[in-house]
Amino acid sequence: MKAFRWTVERAGLAVVQDLGRLGQAWLGVAVNGAADQRSARTANVLVGNADDAPLLEITGSHLVVRTEADCLVAVTGAVPEVAVDTCAAPVYQPLVLRAGSSLRVPSPVTGLRSYVAVNGGIEAERHLGSVAPDPLLGVGQRLAAGDEVRVRTAYHSSDQCQHFPFYRLGTSPPPLRAQHRVAVLPGPDLDRMVDPDQLFETLVVQPKSDHVGLRLDRPDAVPIPQHDATPILSRGVPVGAVELPGTGGLIVLLRGRLLTAGYPVVAVVGSAHLDQLGQARPGDELLLSLTDATSERAAVRHWEDAHHRLAQRVRGAFTTTGIGHLVDPDHGQRASTTSDELG
Amino acid sequence: MRRHDLAPGIRSHDYGDAALLLEMVGGDREERWIRCQALGQALRRTPPLGFVDVVASIEHVFVAFDPMLTEPGTLREALIGLLPGGAPAPPASREFTIPVVYGGEHGPDLDHLADLLGLDADEVVASHERGPWTLRFVGSPAGAPMLDGPADRPVFERSIPRVASPRTRLAAGSVGLSGSQCIVYNAASPGGWQIIGRTPARLFNLDTPPHVPYQAGDLVRFRAVDPADWHSWTGPIEASAWAPR
Numbered sequence: 320m321k322a323f324r325w326t327v328e329r330a331g332l333a334v335v336q337d338l339g340r341l342g343q344a345w346l347g348v349a350v351n352g353a354a355d356q357r358s359a360r361t362a363n364v365l366v367g368n369a370d371d372a373p374l375l376e377i378t379g380s381h382l383v384v385r386t387e388a389d390c391l392v393a394v395t396g397a398v399p400e401v402a403v404d405t406c407a408a409p410v411y412q413p414l415v416l417r418a419g420s421s422l423r424v425p426s427p428v429t430g431l432r433s434y435v436a437v438n439g440g441i442e443a444e445r446h447l448g449s450v451a452p453d454p455l456l457g458v459g460q461r462l463a464a465g466d467e468v469r470v471r472t473a474y475h476s477s478d479q480c481q482h483f484p485f486y487r488l489g490t491s492p493p494p495l496r497a498q499h500r501v502a503v504l505p506g507p508d509l510d511r512m513v514d515p516d517q518l519f520e521t522l523v524v525q526p527k528s529d530h531v532g533l534r535l536d537r538p539d540a541v542p543i544p545q546h547d548a549t550p551i552l553s554r555g556v557p558v559g560a561v562e563l564p565g566t567g568g569l570i571v572l573l574r575g576r577l578l579t580a581g582y583p584v585v586a587v588v589g590s591a592h593l594d595q596l597g598q599a600r601p602g603d604e605l606l607l608s609l610t611d612a613t614s615e616r617a618a619v620r621h622w623e624d625a626h627h628r629l630a631q632r633v634r635g636a637f638t639t640t641g642i643g644h645l646v647d648p649d650h651g652q653r654a655s656t657t658s659d660e661l662g
Numbered sequence: 663m664r665r666h667d668l669a670p671g672i673r674s675h676d677y678g679d680a681a682l683l684l685e686m687v688g689g690d691r692e693e694r695w696i697r698c699q700a701l702g703q704a705l706r707r708t709p710p711l712g713f714v715d716v717v718a719s720i721e722h723v724f725v726a727f728d729p730m731l732t733e734p735g736t737l738r739e740a741l742i743g744l745l746p747g748g749a750p751a752p753p754a755s756r757e758f759t760i761p762v763v764y765g766g767e768h769g770p771d772l773d774h775l776a777d778l779l780g781l782d783a784d785e786v787v788a789s790h791e792r793g794p795w796t797l798r799f800v801g802s803p804a805g806a807p808m809l810d811g812p813a814d815r816p817v818f819e820r821s822i823p824r825v826a827s828p829r830t831r832l833a834a835g836s837v838g839l840s841g842s843q844c845i846v847y848n849a850a851s852p853g854g855w856q857i858i859g860r861t862p863a864r865l866f867n868l869d870t871p872p873h874v875p876y877q878a879g880d881l882v883r884f885r886a887v888d889p890a891d892w893h894s895w896t897g898p899i900e901a902s903a904w905a906p907r
Binding site: 341342343344345346347348349350446447454455456457458504506507550552553554555556557559560576577578580581587588589590612615616619620623 | 664675676677678679680681683702706714715716717718719720721722723724726729730733734800801802803804805806808824840841843848849850851854868869873874
């Protein structure tokens with residue numbers, strides 16, 4: 320493994336990120352981590368890392384980094400292409416960055432977040448087992464122009480894959496749109512709604528949305544009447560809980576939230592549809608539709624199977640081209656935790 | 663939403679496709695809370711396959727699971743296996759005292775709340791100091807103590823409303839009241855509760871386990887300190903006694 324640095328030349332909202340802190344809810348710590356978990360996991364698989372290796376998450380802005388050493392990277396998420404120095408380069412494929420070259424990830428037009436993974440991973444401070452930013456804990460590394468990002472890699476300049484696009488790994492970005500169809504299951508407090516059909520009207524993402532919650536307004540802003548207005552006692556909520564704040568809109572709680580805000584939970588986004596929410600921009604429309612747990616589990620399994628097959632293709636391609644040593648033992652899954660915090 | 667009776671007094675609701683919400687019913691509120699905490703502890707000690715996380719609060723236990731590794735029926739069976747044979751014992755408790763600077767810039771809602779309750783600000787402070795407050799669970803943000811009084815003897819006679827406009831950023835250490843509950847916001851965060859003071863004490867330690875000195879079942883009192891002495895009180899707090907329950 321060699322240690323080296325990337326210099327940040329331009330950055331908007333870019334952070335060092337991973338899949339988050341699991342198993343800390345008993346301590347009052349929310350999971351946080353990549354808003355689009357699937358794109359983050361795919362970026363890591365494409366460079367031979369474990370799914371939860373630290374990488375960069377860029378939100379609604381562009382990023383330019385320059386590497387001082389040869390490395391293998393992949394970019395996934397919202398942008399249709401990137402640039403290495405002045406040459407256009409594909410997303411969703413591993414790319415070689417030669418020492419001294421720059422990677423430019425443009426601002427997305429559709430969708431919101433992009434992920435940059437490097438073989439070996441980004442080095443950053445871990446707290447409670449994760450590098451994920453958490454403003455409540457006061458942790459996280461946000462990039463600014465002039466910063467240096469520490470990187471470790473097993474990639475060596477004499478490794479074979481000198482040209483790109485070198486691989487055809489059969490990955491392509493999932494289609495991104497400005498209208499999101501989001502499957503939900505009924506929530507424990509759905510019966511508080513006098514007219515549950517109001518849940519399925521067109522919703523618009525508001526600018527006040529952040530990693531804690533997506534704020535959704537309804538264009539006609541008619542209040543949503545409830546049978547019962549008593550606040551809900553504090554209790555745990557899942558990522559994707561849809562709450563009724565009583566203002567006429569809805570809040571979809573995301574990875575930065577652990578307990579209810581006191582509002583009824585009328586629906587829960589299916590786990591196969593959560594990562595779409597990480598790509599919803601202010602102004603985008605959301606349409607909720609009812610699903611059931613069986614269909615949702617089938618959708619999760621479908622994606623996990625495809626992810627597993629992608630990991631196999633990456634291993635096969637790397638091995639064939641003499642860079643099999645780059646593949647992490649936990650490639651295609653989360654690394655087993657070394658933190659003694661969990662369990 | 664799918665609902666099952668797990669056992670007498672425990673209902674399980676499917677909560678999305680990757681979580682269950684268990685609701686304790688029957689008995690009095692104190693018993694329901696004790697059963698929540700006992701189940702939460704049991705889950706953390708012996709996590710079933712596919713278990714991801716648990717939040718045991720006052721009347722509910724939220725359980726997150728990995729839908730690739732388990733499913734609600736299997737998990738419910740495992741949960742039944744974790745239920746104690748008889749009535750669980752209340753959690754062992756210690757006593758903590760949290761220093762607070764009340765009112766002024768640190769407690770912007772104290773005077774308004776006193777008016778609402780028909781009390782002097784000093785009376786509100788005295789009641790709050792005395793409690794007694796039981797730590798019901800460790801919550802958010804950052805290991806915040808979630809407190810309330812005994813079920814039959816709330817600390818304040820009236821249920822305390824939230825503020826009209828939730829604040830986007832409360833100072834870390836802010837002491838808030840809502841309903842019959844009290845919270846200490848261990849980190850700067852948004853909040854809608856009535857803020858009557860602020861503690862200089864550092865309750866959450868990010869890098870050193872167990873991260874907070876207290877746990878569910880502990881007794882908490884507060885103690886008014888002078889704002890001029892703020893810097894004398896900025897360390898961690900320690901248990902002052904073991905309290906028989």
